[in-house]
Amino acid sequence: MVVRRVLPQFIVSLVIILMLIFYFFYINDDVAKTFSADDKALSDWAVIISSFALIVGGVDIFRFHLTQLRRGGLKQAPFSVVTLIAELTMVVFGAYGLALSYLNPALGITITTQPQFRWLYTYVYAPSDSAMYSILVFYIASASYRAFRVRNPMALLLLIVAIIVMLGNTSLGALIWPGFLPLRDWIMTIPNTAAFRPITIGAGLGVIILGLRMLVWREVSWMGRRE
Amino acid sequence: MISWEVLGAWLGAALVVWIYSFVYRDNVFYKFAEHLFVGVAAGYSISLALDSLNRVAIKPLSTNPAVSWHYVIAIILGLLMFMKYSKKYYWLARYGVGVNIAVGTALALRTTPMANIVRQITATILPLWTPDPVTTLNNWLLVLITLGGLTYFLFTIFPKKPEAGKPSLPYYVYRVLYTIGIYGMMVGFGALFANTIMTRVGFLISIYLQYLQPNAWASITAALLAAIAIIAGIVMGRSRK
Numbered sequence: 331m332v333v334r335r336v337l338p339q340f341i342v343s344l345v346i347i348l349m350l351i352f353y354f355f356y357i358n359d360d361v362a363k364t365f366s367a368d369d370k371a372l373s374d375w376a377v378i379i380s381s382f383a384l385i386v387g388g389v390d391i392f393r394f395h396l397t398q399l400r401r402g403g404l405k406q407a408p409f410s411v412v413t414l415i416a417e418l419t420m421v422v423f424g425a426y427g428l429a430l431s432y433l434n435p436a437l438g439i440t441i442t443t444q445p446q447f448r449w450l451y452t453y454v455y456a457p458s459d460s461a462m463y464s465i466l467v468f469y470i471a472s473a474s475y476r477a478f479r480v481r482n483p484m485a486l487l488l489l490i491v492a493i494i495v496m497l498g499n500t501s502l503g504a505l506i507w508p509g510f511l512p513l514r515d516w517i518m519t520i521p522n523t524a525a526f527r528p529i530t531i532g533a534g535l536g537v538i539i540l541g542l543r544m545l546v547w548r549e550v551s552w553m554g555r556r557e
Numbered sequence: 558m559i560s561w562e563v564l565g566a567w568l569g570a571a572l573v574v575w576i577y578s579f580v581y582r583d584n585v586f587y588k589f590a591e592h593l594f595v596g597v598a599a600g601y602s603i604s605l606a607l608d609s610l611n612r613v614a615i616k617p618l619s620t621n622p623a624v625s626w627h628y629v630i631a632i633i634l635g636l637l638m639f640m641k642y643s644k645k646y647y648w649l650a651r652y653g654v655g656v657n658i659a660v661g662t663a664l665a666l667r668t669t670p671m672a673n674i675v676r677q678i679t680a681t682i683l684p685l686w687t688p689d690p691v692t693t694l695n696n697w698l699l700v701l702i703t704l705g706g707l708t709y710f711l712f713t714i715f716p717k718k719p720e721a722g723k724p725s726l727p728y729y730v731y732r733v734l735y736t737i738g739i740y741g742m743m744v745g746f747g748a749l750f751a752n753t754i755m756t757r758v759g760f761l762i763s764i765y766l767q768y769l770q771p772n773a774w775a776s777i778t779a780a781l782l783a784a785i786a787i788i789a790g791i792v793m794g795r796s797r798k
Binding site: 333454494496 | 561564565566568569570572573576577579580588589590591592593594595596597598599600601602603604605606607608609610611613614627628630631632634635636638639641647648650651652653654655656657658659660661662663664665666667669670672673674677678680681695698699700701702703705706707709710711738739740741742743744745746747748749750751752753754755757758760761763
C-alpha cells in the first residue's frame with residue numbers, strides 16, 4: 331500500500347512544493363542560481379518522462395493492432411498490417427537517422443533530417459494530417475446549419491457576429507463593404523476579449539483548485555486503477 | 558524515370574482524395590488512408606520522442622556525466638512507465654507519471670494565478686469616463702461583459718424573486734448582468750465559431766497549395782485516378798449488395 335499509493339502521492343506533493351519554492355523564494359544570489367538549476371533539472375525530467383510516455387503510446391498502438399491482427403478477422407487484419415508496417419518503417423528510419431548522427435556526425439543527418447523519414451513525413455504524414463484536420467469543415471458546415479437557425483435573439487447575435495468575422499477574414503468581405511475588416515477587429519478586441527475573460531478566470535481558478543487537490547492528496551485519478 | 562518527389566506527389570494527392578471520400582461514406586480507401594496515417598503518426602511520435610530523449614538526456618549524459626548524472630533517475634522513471642503492461646508491477650508506472658504530473662501542476666500553479674486571474678482582473682479595471690466617447694463605450698462594454706460573464710459562471714447563487722411584490726434591487730442588478738454576460742458570450746462564441754470555420758477552410762486550401770501545386774499534373778492525374786477508383790469501389794460494393 332505504501333509503495334503503491336502513498337509514496338507516489340508523497341513524491342507528487344514534494345515535487346510541487348519544491349518547484350513552488352524554487353520559483354517564489356529568494357534567499358540570495360547563490361541560492362537563486364542553485365534553485366534555478368534544480369528547477370531546470372526537474373523540468374528536463376518531465377521532458378524525458380514525457381518522451382517515454384510518447385513511446386509507450388506508440389507501443390500501445392502497435393500492441394492494439396497486433397491483437398487486431400489475431401482477432402480482428404479478414405476485414406480488419408489487412409488494415410492493421412498497414413498500420414504496423416507504417417509505424418515500424420517510420421521508427422526504423424528515425425532510429426537509422428539517430429544512429430547516423432552518432433556513427434557519422436560529418437553527414438549532419440539527424441532523426442528528422444533522415445531522407446526517407448523526411449519523405450514519409452512530407453508525402454504521407456503532412457497531407458494526411460491536413461486532410462484529416464480539414465475534413466471537419468464538412469461537419470462544421472452541417473453543425474453551422476443547426477447553430478445558425480435563428481430561434482431566439484441570442485442565436486441571431488451569434489449568426490450576425492459569425493458572418494461579420496468570416497467576411498472580415500476574407501478579401502471578398504472587403505470587396506462587399508470595406509467596413510467588415512475594422513468591424514471584425516473591433517469584435518475581436520472588445521466584446522470577444524471581454525467574453526473570454528471570465529472563462530479564462532474560471533479556468534484559472536479550476537487549475538489552482540486541481541493543483542491544490544493534487545497537493546493534499548485529494549486528487550488520485552492520475553494513479554489509474556485501484557487496488 | 559519517375560522521381561521520388563513525383564511519386565510522393567501522387568501518393569499525397571491520392572491520400573487526400575481517399576480521406577475526403579469519407580464525406581460521402583466510409584469505404585475501403587478511406588480505411589486504408591486512415592490506418593496508414595495512424596501508423597505513420599505513431600511512428601513519427603516515437604521518433605520525435607527518441608530525438609527529444611537524445612537531445613535532453615543522452616547527449617548531456619555522454620558529454621558531461623558529472624553534471625548530468627541525475628538524468629539517469631529520469632530515464633529510470635521513464636522506463637518504469639513500461640511496467641503498466643505488467644499485471645503484478647503496474648503500480649511502478651505511477652512514479653514516472655507522478656513526477657510528470659507534479660511538474661505540470663507546479664508550472665501551472667506558478668503561472669496561472671498571475672496570467673489567468675490577476676492580469677485578467679487588472680486588464681478589466683478601466684476608466685469608465687474618458688474624453689474619447691469611443692474609448693468610454695469600449696471600456697463600458699469590456700467591464701460589463703466581463704462582470705456579466707463572471708456573474709453567469711462564478712456567482713451562481715441567484716437572488717430569489719419574491720412570490721409577492723416587487724423584486725429587490727440586487728435581483729434586478731443580477732438579472733441585467735446575467736443577461737449581458739450571456740449576450741457577450743454569444744458574441745464571443747460567434748467569433749470563435751467563425752474563426753474555427755476559417756481555419757479549417759484555410760487548411761483545405763493549403764492542401765492544394767502546399768502538396769498538389771508543385772507537381773500539378775501528376776497530382777491532378779493521381780487525384781482523378783483515386784476518385785475513379787473510389788467511385789468504382791462504391792458502385793461494385795452496391796452491385797454486390
